[in-house]
Amino acid sequence: MTLEEQLKLQAWLDGELPPDQAVEMSAWVARDPAAADLVAELRHTRRQLRSVEDAPALPETREFYWSKIERDIQGSAARSPAQAESGLLGKLRLLILPTAAAVVLTVVIWAGHLYPAPVVPAKTAEADTPAVETALASMDATTYRDAREGTTLVWFTDTPRKAPPVTPAPGGPN
Amino acid sequence: MTGNALSTTADAGLVKLARHGRLEAFEELVARHRDKIYARAFSLTRNEDDALELSQTAWVRGWQRLKQFQGDAGFATWMTRIVINLCLDHLRRQQRQRTSSLEALLEANDGLEPLLPATTVNPTEGLERTELRRLIDGALGRLSEDHRTVLVLHEFEDMEYKDIAQAMGCSTGTVMSRLFYARRKLAAMLPDLRQNK
Amino acid sequence: MKSSFPCLLNLGSTSLPLCAAIMLLGLGLPGLTARAAEGDLSLQAQWVLGSNDAAANGKPVAPEIEGKLKKLPLKWQHYTLLGTQSFTVAKNDAKTVILGAGCEITVKNLGGERVELTLAGRGKITQSLAKGQTLVTGGNEENSVVVLRQAN
Numbered sequence A: 001m002t003l004e005e006q007l008k009l010q011a012w013l014d015g016e017l018p019p020d021q022a023v024e025m026s027a028w029v030a031r032d033p034a035a036a037d038l039v040a041e042l043r044h045t046r047r048q049l050r051s052v053e054d055a056p057a058l059p060e061t062r063e064f065y066w067s068k069i070e071r072d073i074q075g076s077a078a079r080s081p082a083q084a085e086s087g088l089l090g091k092l093r094l095l096i097l098p099t100a101a102a103v104v105l106t107v108v109i110w111a112g113h114l115y116p117a118p119v120v121p122a123k124t125a126e127a128d129t130p131a132v133e134t135a136l137a138s139m140d141a142t143t144y145r146d147a148r149e150g151t152t153l154v155w156f157t158d159t160p161r162k163a164p165p166v167t168p169a170p171g172g173p174n
Numbered sequence B: 001m002t003g004n005a006l007s008t009t010a011d012a013g014l015v016k017l018a019r020h021g022r023l024e025a026f027e028e029l030v031a032r033h034r035d036k037i038y039a040r041a042f043s044l045t046r047n048e049d050d051a052l053e054l055s056q057t058a059w060v061r062g063w064q065r066l067k068q069f070q071g072d073a074g075f076a077t078w079m080t081r082i083v084i085n086l087c088l089d090h091l092r093r094q095q096r097q098r099t100s101s102l103e104a105l106l107e108a109n110d111g112l113e114p115l116l117p118a119t120t121v122n123p124t125e126g127l128e129r130t131e132l133r134r135l136i137d138g139a140l141g142r143l144s145e146d147h148r149t150v151l152v153l154h155e156f157e158d159m160e161y162k163d164i165a166q167a168m169g170c171s172t173g174t175v176m177s178r179l180f181y182a183r184r185k186l187a188a189m190l191p192d193l194r195q196n197k
Numbered sequence C: 001m002k003s004s005f006p007c008l009l010n011l012g013s014t015s016l017p018l019c020a021a022i023m024l025l026g027l028g029l030p031g032l033t034a035r036a037a038e039g040d041l042s043l044q045a046q047w048v049l050g051s052n053d054a055a056a057n058g059k060p061v062a063p064e065i066e067g068k069l070k071k072l073p074l075k076w077q078h079y080t081l082l083g084t085q086s087f088t089v090a091k092n093d094a095k096t097v098i099l100g101a102g103c104e105i106t107v108k109n110l111g112g113e114r115v116e117l118t119l120a121g122r123g124k125i126t127q128s129l130a131k132g133q134t135l136v137t138g139g140n141e142e143n144s145v146v147v148l149r150q151a152n
Helices: A003-013 A019-031 A033-051 A062-079 A087-110 B003-007 B011-019 B023-045 B048-064 B075-097 B102-108 B129-141 B145-155 B161-168 B172-189 C015-037 C063-070
Strands: A131-134 A140-146 A151-157 C041-051 C078-089 C094-100 C103-111 C114-119 C123-128 C134-139 C144-150
Touching: A003 A019, A003 A033, A003 B172, A019 A033, A033 B129, A033 B145, A033 B172, A062 B023, A062 B048, A131 A140, A151 B161, A151 C123, B003 B023, B011 B023, B011 B075, B023 B048, B023 B075, B023 B145, B048 B075, B075 B145, B075 B161, B129 B145, B129 B172, B145 B161, B145 B172, B161 B172, C041 C063, C041 C094, C041 C103, C063 C078, C063 C134, C063 C144, C078 C094, C078 C103, C103 C144, C114 C134, C114 C144, C123 C134
Parallel strands: A151 C134
Antiparallel strands: A131 C123, A140 A151, C041 C078, C041 C144, C094 C103, C103 C114, C114 C123, C134 C144
């Protein structure tokens, strides 16, 4: 039995094969003793794993465990960026910030010191969950969000309708 | 709402209260599901301290993302996904820091042992549950992280191959071979479950 | 940092009123500039190659981007820059950008710092992209990602 055949047996056992292939595998297991033995072993291992309660006890009291979570929640609430402002206040901010920066710049230059103007960091908004449309019905997409970094990853799965992986030309890009 | 009332409120109700800033409602959710979340973290990391920290971080993330909880899956399932992602991220960071050993290299390349003959199962030989759990726990601890992760996600979280592949950032084929390797290695490490031919 | 204001030539008290006048004029300009650009989005898109080969050739991505990519559940340890484009998209307008051979994206500005990113052959992503936020997209069978964010 090749490794590929063994993996296919496993996929059949796990219900991952399409119906037509599953029927073929059933027939094969019924007539091939080696295949039947392997399926029995995989099935038994799976049963043993699932029969064991997967629940090591939390080694801390409720209060102690919660106290750290509460502290982190309150700490992150104090650090979190403000929500994006829209409407009149947002428009005013477009005027106020560059104006304020210009005033600061004026004072600094007039003082005769050519220091760079202090940067007023723009307050960032939380990104919402992205809406994703795939190009093909057979495609799927997964979203992962790292709130702390402000990064959203959208990962498409299935074979795209374009060129294979890129190898960069020697000497680097643009 | 008093503490007693919170303890009798369903998860959906507690989530609603927590979304309105009621931290005590979230604390009740934590108390209700913390063991399960910790257990998942421990099964993936095999380290008590890491599991504690990652499970607590998962709860903080859960609080921050409450508005994203759609309610289509159970709250515990949703929280489990958060802690799984955190654990996988943690394991990836750890892997980068660790020096490669020959075993790690082999496992990274899915260097499978020669095709083993199937072990014969003796279904009549039962093991007392705690003893079985101890044996399986020990055997799981001896698997590599990648193999154990695939096994845990498939067997305990009922995740499909493609979902595991997405979570681990690998192909479906790699998931299949790692799962196969992990299952066969587990069977080989549990001598009371087999009878030598 | 250099300045083009002539009053710097003489920082005596007589030049201060001139400075102030020029600065007062200048105060209006950012507002005017902002009103003209309101709704426009200045974006930067990068096409990034991922690999686990420390000796991979190519220009490395900026440390800030690399840090973000490394915190994502991607399987690569090293990232090199394949192509980068900075561009502006007016509100309700779309722009197609070619980041390199085989990598074309279309970005539509939906207003309110919301974008619709179309990755050729893959699909379309719609989400808000405020300053400081980063959108990364890619897919199986490829070893590269596209990174989109507002330009600094």
